[in-house]
Amino acid sequence: MWASRAQGLSGFWYWITQPEAVAALELTVAVSALVALTNAVFGTVLAWVLVRDDFRGKNVVNAIIDLPFALPTIVAGLLVLALYGPESPVHVHVAFTRTAIYLVLLFVTLPFVVRTAQPVLHELDTQMEEAARSLGAHERTVFTRIILPNILPGILSGVAMAFARAVGEIGSITLISGNRPFQTEVASVWILNQSQSGNGTGAAAVAVLLLAISFLLLLTIGGLRRLATRHERA
């Protein structure tokens, strides 16, 4: 694993400044960030509905949330391609575009925020909400000032995991993105291509950079999380 660094510093700099590599990295980080954000919102809504709401079939819904964990990623990619690609039954054709990458990453990262937010929401002391109401807070205020701050650490954990997963995802993206350099080529695909064509040095360099970026972002999210829970450690 550390062998990747043994390739020489000048080579490193050369490869990470290659325009194609840079474009791939930018795309990866941008889409992953968007995916993480989307999950933050919809994952929370899903967790909310699963914990606080009740309807027929809720158990089934709760169970299928885990499907992206169980399903091979290449199959996921294939299926999203089927629905939103060339022969789409709903006439939505976004295959080989960035939207496709976005959609398939949403599929693959679906469980993360939901599963980390659920237990926190479940254990939330509803009396805090009642207290807030008795003190005059409207429902929206109760949500933004009481519920949200307390489930935020859970959401952030899920966001971190979703981001890490999205950044490194390969299997589901290979088929659907078309891997067009400068357009729909993500970092992981670029690295794969380089390693398959013998450019171990370049692949390694960009891989290291990707790792560094992920690491930085995970640290940031971890820091935010620590901030959100400082009242527990006080």
Add this chain to the structure above:
Amino acid sequence: MRKYGPRSIALGYLLIVLVGPLAMIFWRIEAEGVGKAWSALTEADTIHAFKVTLILAAIAVPLNTIFGVVCALAIVRRPFPGKGLVNAFVDLPLALSPVVVGLSLFLLYGRTGWFGPWFTGHGIQILFALPAMVLATVFVSVPFVAREVVPTLRELGDEQEQAARTLGASGWQTFWRITLPSIRWAIIYGVVLTTARCLGEYGAVAVVSGSISGRTETATLRVQDYYENLNQAGAYGISLALAGIALVVLVVMTLLKPQEAAA
């Protein structure tokens, strides 16, 4: 009204992102023709691909189960210097791109790598052969058992084990008769997750195996193979098989969850 808002947003999102694509499996098989899909599934190379996948899982799962339990015990019960590092190492594969994992193996065991020359000198082929694939599969599926067992062990506390020791049980007896039974659901759940991960592995194996049909191709690699060779029926056929397995995994997971939580 307030209640239906979030519910419809949630379910709508699920439909677009998850359920819609899932439904496509059946749609496409039907469109392509069940016969074509079936003949692709029963091709010799396809069967071999499934065999390879199963062999990889059969090696990785037991290895990682034992490793996971040992690690969990070490982390929770016996704090040692470097514990934090081990903990991070176990979680690492979750944060790493499979491609990076594959790449590292590629560099390590390649012709110019650290270990490569030694192996080729002894006539052992690592890359583009089963050994590298095993290494890749094992590495990416390391975390699951450990991550399930660690919190369970923590919550359990070691009082029962202490009680067993005072009653005269040896270390091994304590482990076998006290510790193991109380973490069995966590282990089983972890095994299920590990297996699912092994079966679905793509990126790392893609880098190190060369994807040689009939030799080093796994089921997942074969899906891509079929698709790129415009054999959509074949691709969806294998996908259906894999999805079927995934569904079984999901059902088992769902059934096990309450057990695991209660333990």
Add this chain to the structure above:
Amino acid sequence: MSIQARHVSKRFGDFHALDDVSIDVESGSLTALLGPSGSGKSTLLRVIAGLERPDEGEIVLDGEDATAVAPQRRGVGFVFQHYAAFKHMTVRDNVGFALEVRKRPRAEIRSRVDELLQLVQLQGFGDRYPAQLSGGQRQRMALARALAARPKVLLLDEPFGALDARVRAELRAWLRKLHEETHTTTVFVTHDQEEAMEVADRVVVMNKGRVEQSAAPRELYDRPSNEFVMSFVGRANRFGDGWVRPHDLHVTLEPNGSTREVLVERLVHVGHEVRAELIRDDGERLVLQLTRDEAERLELAAGQIVYVRPTRQTVFEEARPKDVR
């Protein structure tokens, strides 16, 4: 603010928490809802606050039907047994929450919070988090928080139940003093009859979702309306058909016609009083209470045989209790 509950019923699934409950709370009074677990007292309090909706009946606040009014707009201050502190906010932010929600100017909030922190003796703790406070401090914070917006009624749900005995006693006295100073209508729930008797002007005794009796503490003790109230409020001994208070037993060292023989099992000295645990000739356990002087005069000791006769007995018929001398 005056409070009335009229024929309130509330079910949770098959469980009848409240069964046709009606009470009347005078404006400015300090009332206790007393009863064992499951008696419905907390449920009633929460219905008054608007945190639960009754299945039947009405809640009338200050003469107006408030049954359908949301808790946000009832003008009640609610204190929970386990504090329900906003653990992600500082003490200051907790206490000032009600005012913030009403968009009061910051200077006003700051001075009111200071005033309240002084009142509950938490000045200096403003910037701490609830996790850093003791149980008693958290409850005082919860009280300050509930009082911030000057509610017209203060509702407390077993407010001191989670605290240790000494802190409980302090806070009880504090609550009484606060009420005397502010005259805010206050209703609190407790299962501790001593607490109810000590603090409240008026006690509503509840059991199994119904009101057994509603009266001043003295009246509850002297003139209980049924067996449940008699045995729940203060100690009571069964004597044949009737009930006898521990201090209504006359003790002699020699038997005479109407006495019963008892064995003194144990003597407990509580301050100036002596409580004797007795076993009657038929095996029934009784409790006797006398002053230290009386006990010494009789040279009462464990293992002794003495004779007792009730000086006052209460018998409950179906309709009304009867006093029998």
